[in-house]
Structure formats: C-alpha cells, structure tokens
Amino acid sequence: MFIKALLVALYAFWIESPLTFNTRFFAFGRPLVSGFIIGLILGDPVKGTMIGATINAVYIGVIVVGDQTPADTRIAGVLGSALGILADMTPEMALAVIIPIALVGVSFRTLRQSLFSVLAHRADKYAQEDNPRGIALVNVIPPTVFAIIYPGLATFLAVYYGPEAVQSVLGFLPKQLIAGLQATGKLLPSVGYAMLLHYMTATSLAMLPMFFIGFILAAFLGLDILAVVGMGICAAFMIYKPKAKEVASLE
Template sequence: MEVSVLQAALIGISCWLGSVENSQPLGVAFSDAMSKPIVGGTVVGLILGDVVTGVTIGAAVQAMYLGQVLIGGVATADMAFVSYPSIALAMLAGADANVAVTLAATVGVLGAALFTGYEILASVFYQLGDKYIAENNIKKMKIAYMVLPPITSFILRFGITFTIVMLGSNYAATLLAAIPQIVLHIAGVLGGVLPAVGISILITYTLKDYKFIIFFLIGMICITFLNLNMVATAVTGTCLAVMYYMYTANNNNNQVESINQNIEEEDELQ
C-alpha cells in the first residue's frame, strides 16, 4: 500500500490531537475520544482508503486496552501512538489483526517512554515560566506556559508519526515478508492472547459478584460456537438480564411476605 505525504501528515495530526497532554481548544473529552484505538483505526482507515481493515485492526487493539487504568498518573502505553502510527504501519505492511495487536503493544510502550521525555522537557518550560513570573515578565511567562509545551508535543508526535508512516510505506511490507514464519506465528499467538488479557482486567474491575461471569461465558458461547452476530448476542444478553431481574425480584418479594407473615404470627401469639 502506497501512502502520500498528505496522508502521512493527516495521520500525524490525528496522533497529536489524540495526545493526553494536548491543550487544543476542542477539549480533553475530544482528545480522549481520539486516543481510542477503535477511533484511531477508523480515522487511519479513512485516510488510507481502507476503512474495513482500519476498523478491524482498531477493534482488535481496543480489546487489549479495555482494562487499562492510570495508576498514579502513569500509563503502561501511550494510546495515541497505539492508535495511529502502529495501526497505520500494520495496514501498510498488510499484517493481520493479531500481528497488529503485538505491534501496537510494542509501539505503545515506546510511546510511553517518549511521553516521559516530553514531561521532562515540559518541566523545564515550567521552571522558565516561574522565573519569568519572578521577573514580572508576563509575555515570556505566557510563552513558557502556553506556547512551548504544545509546540514540543506537536513536533514529537507529528514528527515521529509522519516519519514512521512515510518510511513504513516503503519498508513495512518488505520487512514483514523478511520475518521468519515462526516469528510471525508467535506474534499472532501473542496478539490473540493480549485482547483476552484486556477483557479479563476489565471484568476484574467491573464485576461486583464473580458469579456474574456466567453471562460473559454465555456471550462467548453465542459468538464462538453458535455463530451469532453481535446484535443477536446483545438481545440474548438483554433477555437473560431481564429474566434474572424478574427471578431476584420475585425472591425478594417472597422473602418480604414471609417476614411479614412471621411478624403477624408472633403478634397473634402475644
């Protein structure tokens, strides 16, 4: 797949818009949405002219990061780099979704290291801003606080993403073809396991009672063995949820009636 300078530039700008430190006027919610792999895969697919492949890879990568949380402000991967240069590189190389997931995990960790470097540079800018405040130089203070950090972020994210995409268009497919088949098989197996890890982390954080995992297992059976689509599986899950609610509600009503009956019998005996 060939890529133009304009396409590489658009992917680079999208990566910057999805960065957590980005102070663009559209707000934090917009940046957070842009950083999601499913959104990144869609955007990259639109730019490269293959939306189906972009969404497919984005959905596979999104499954791996469903349970990602920020602990102490530290993330295990930079989601903007996961969502844009890695998915673009996988599409340019013609890799399948499983290999793309492994590639995204690698690029995401490297992106997290890059973000740490950005934070170090930003701390320097903020120290300069404090210095200019002490000197009562408001103009330079605004430059240090409001101009230098976004420019640095744009240069790093746009520059690295643009370079990866432009170089990837020439070397990604050749590099993938040169990798031994056993290595690709291992990457595919690991890529197939990683989404399961993300889903398991999400279940750990969301399930209040582990007996509810039965609903998750039923969903897996519906899709894997019964070959139901997502709509049919969602309808089945809704029906089971309603049935569970009706069963528990009846049990609660019976318990209340039993308690009231016991109270009435005790009153009669007294």
C-alpha cells in the same frame, strides 16, 4: 504517500495536543476510534477499525494515572492501524508489531511530563499575579509544540518510510515466526480483558454478570459486536439513570 502520511501525522498531533479539549479521553484517544479514522485517511476504514479494535482489546483494562500508562495507547492506535493497512498485515500481526513501539513511546510521555513539571512553577507565579492569560499560555503552548515533535513528526516519518521497511522485514521473516507473532497477537487481548475483569471485581462483583452476558450474546448467540454494545448502553441507562426523587434529595 506524502499527503496521507501528513494527514495521519496531523491526527496523531491533534489527539496528543491540548486542542482536543479532552475529547481524546472519551473518544479520539482510543485505538478503536483512531483505527477507524486512520482507515478513512488511508482508504480502508473497515480494516482500520478491525486493527484498532484488536489493539483496543489489549489496553481495555489500562488505567491512566497522572497521564501515565504502561504503554502509549494513542500511538499504538494510530501507528498500528496505519502500518497494518499500508503493509497489508492481519490485525493480529499489526498488534504484535505495534506492542514494542507502544512500550518505547511511553518513555516520550514520561520525558514530556518531566519537562512540563518545571513549567508548573511558572504557572504558580502567574496565579499569584492573577494572570489567567499567562496560565493559559503555559498550559497550551508547550504541550502543543511538544506534540508537533512527538507524536506528530515521529508519526509522519514512521508512516512515510515505515511501510516499505515493514514489508521488507516481513518478506525475510520465516513463516513459522510470522505464525508465532499472529498467535501472540491473538492471545494478547485476553490480557486486556483479564485486567478489566480484575478492576471490575476489585471492590464489587455486581458488574461481573454484565460481562458474561455480553460474552454469551456474542459467542453463543452470534450477535454482532455493535448490537451487543448497543444493548449494553441501553442496560446502563436503565440501571444507572438517577431517579427524579434521588436528584431532588441531592439538591
């Protein structure tokens, strides 16, 4: 368990540190991707992906403003998948358990940003001195050190000591309460999709048919979600690929 907890913690540290070179925004910071990777570490990639996808659905409409979100979606994807696999929870149960943790986790992100705001003045000083190395160090070293503590160390402790505690708590909980948590977990993704629809239609209704096309393909025609995603990617390339004449006019 020590090695697995350490590997999970290293992954959590990596996606929060500057060492990702911003790949976390496009891939590794997403709960779906984190769920798959945590599943590989813990020996159950299928369940990890299922839990990650369930968590991802809740936060699919979340917009990051100034690196601040309503909840820490990165720790949700990592810890939710890890605890869900280790405690043998259903995806809905793992979601209901991780939501409060993600809400608490975002306070650490706010603390980090508040502390780093002081370092911005040091970066300004280095810029005036024409010292790019100093600017780079200010932007790399403090975030890396902070990421070791949170989420690195916090994730390690939660994974190393958490599964037994979670299983103990689940064993004492009434069946009605567990059923209620699972029902809540099934309802929460609808909030994420509602947020996504709100942002999609805020300025234009042009993208709304694409959402319902995907829903019909999955719900009524029974297509696998990967097939629907593949078709969506192809449709996006067909619709939004710039034409040669348009590119030439911009140049």
